[in-house]
Amino acid sequence: MQSELPFNPAPSTVVHIDINSCFATIEQQARPYLRGKPLAVAAYDTPNGVILAPSIEAKRYGIKTGMRVREGRERFPGLIVRTPDALMYRYVHHRFREILGEYTPEVFPKSIDEFVLYVRGTVDIRATAREIKERIRRDVGEWIWTSAGIGPTRFTAKVAAGMKKPDGLTEINHKNFLAQYGRLELLDLHGINLHLQRRLWRAGITTPLAMYRASLQTLKVAFNSVVAHYWYSRLRGWEVDDVEFARRSYGNSYSLPRPLGAPEELTPVLAKLVNKMAFRMRKAGYQAAGVYLSLSYKNGAYFNRQRTLPEALFDTRDIYKAAVKILKMSPYNAPVKKLAVGCFNLRKASGLQLELFEPTGKKFRAMEAFDRANDRWGDFVITTGTMLETEDYVPDRIAFGSPLVA
Amino acid sequence: MPEKVNAPVSVSMSYDSKTRKVFPKSVIWDNRLYAVTKVGLHHKYREGRSLYHVFSVTTPTLFFRLVLDTETLHWRLEEIADAV
Numbered sequence: 401m402q403s404e405l406p407f408n409p410a411p412s413t414v415v416h417i418d419i420n421s422c423f424a425t426i427e428q429q430a431r432p433y434l435r436g437k438p439l440a441v442a443a444y445d446t447p448n449g450v451i452l453a454p455s456i457e458a459k460r461y462g463i464k465t466g467m468r469v470r471e472g473r474e475r476f477p478g479l480i481v482r483t484p485d486a487l488m489y490r491y492v493h494h495r496f497r498e499i500l501g502e503y504t505p506e507v508f509p510k511s512i513d514e515f516v517l518y519v520r521g522t523v524d525i526r527a528t529a530r531e532i533k534e535r536i537r538r539d540v541g542e543w544i545w546t547s548a549g550i551g552p553t554r555f556t557a558k559v560a561a562g563m564k565k566p567d568g569l570t571e572i573n574h575k576n577f578l579a580q581y582g583r584l585e586l587l588d589l590h591g592i593n594l595h596l597q598r599r600l601w602r603a604g605i606t607t608p609l610a611m612y613r614a615s616l617q618t619l620k621v622a623f624n625s626v627v628a629h630y631w632y633s634r635l636r637g638w639e640v641d642d643v644e645f646a647r648r649s650y651g652n653s654y655s656l657p658r659p660l661g662a663p664e665e666l667t668p669v670l671a672k673l674v675n676k677m678a679f680r681m682r683k684a685g686y687q688a689a690g691v692y693l694s695l696s697y698k699n700g701a702y703f704n705r706q707r708t709l710p711e712a713l714f715d716t717r718d719i720y721k722a723a724v725k726i727l728k729m730s731p732y733n734a735p736v737k738k739l740a741v742g743c744f745n746l747r748k749a750s751g752l753q754l755e756l757f758e759p760t761g762k763k764f765r766a767m768e769a770f771d772r773a774n775d776r777w778g779d780f781v782i783t784t785g786t787m788l789e790t791e792d793y794v795p796d797r798i799a800f801g802s803p804l805v806a
Numbered sequence: 807m808p809e810k811v812n813a814p815v816s817v818s819m820s821y822d823s824k825t826r827k828v829f830p831k832s833v834i835w836d837n838r839l840y841a842v843t844k845v846g847l848h849h850k851y852r853e854g855r856s857l858y859h860v861f862s863v864t865t866p867t868l869f870f871r872l873v874l875d876t877e878t879l880h881w882r883l884e885e886i887a888d889a890v
Contacts, residue, residue: 429846430871488847
């Protein structure tokens, strides 16, 4: 039955830009001898290293993100593997931000390789998107392939960007949405995973077009929650995804290159993760009244514990102490292969509560100076003493927030 | 196969005031002169107080990753590889 809510007749204002095979593409841009070859950027170049980004050529052999290097080489023995160059990728991300910022003040980086732009008041949004793509290839590099999606909402633009890769330019709007939905499968819709697909199947919905044509009541039966309303509007081109949700936690995790068992080996790694996490949290203006720690052991055991704290913390050393307390609670005495630490119960850092015995204001200013130095001169220029001897662990991984360049 | 090097290297640089672009023109490595035919990527990063410019360049036979330390204005060769 055709629904009562029509597809949004407003012109498209959202452009979603996606760098295709981001890390691999940037490597191929920097190193022309890698172009046209199956390449994978992996966390480690050892057989168990996890592939973070296969090149477009590697994808043709079925090599996917998340596979082990070993699996990739089973599919294509000549697969070239490189470890990440975080500084280079971050620089390219910031070049994108600069270029996109010239077209609209409303640029929202969604990850290191995805950007959402609101382009309002333009005569021809497709021409603008085409120009952005050309500008990127001219100013960043001719091998930097991007896919652009255009639509009246974030969702339609994101789905459109995924429809043609690499180098796509696709629009979903009130004139063509039926034809465009007809080319998609349920899993192509951003937000539909295998679990939700099964739910939809049970309700007799097997395609995006059928999902669009389903009544709100049918969607309610399928989802059994308020998300039915969201999907009903989303598929009709009405915005329900432009909410920047408040941050609920900060965390860092790390797979150790070799399992570590002794506390004196683990704590410096933990300290480095806490340093990174606390820096990001303070930079966003938060403090945290909760800390969690997760450990995966080589023998398959898993330990996960969280502690709610009596007061919110902002000092790296205090968060580290709380994390170490949790570490000591683990009942396992075995080598650890992965650890994750995070903080939650976030509160805005304004209005520091003065403690009776701690010179909080002084500590706060010390941390501010600490962060300013690290922000200006690079991560870990100043660190806590607990981080000594971590040089070989926790290499710089991909984050995209800090420019690191003057 | 790429090879990590980390050695001082001689580089001739060119600046075009019209395009406002800077690029290495040639590299002298191991007593041989290599003319740069292409700059794959130029990026920057900071380490401590130093700002580094990284030029990933190709010559007809070799790929070079060159790093300019803007504090000392010294060049370092970080990596070489066959250009094809």
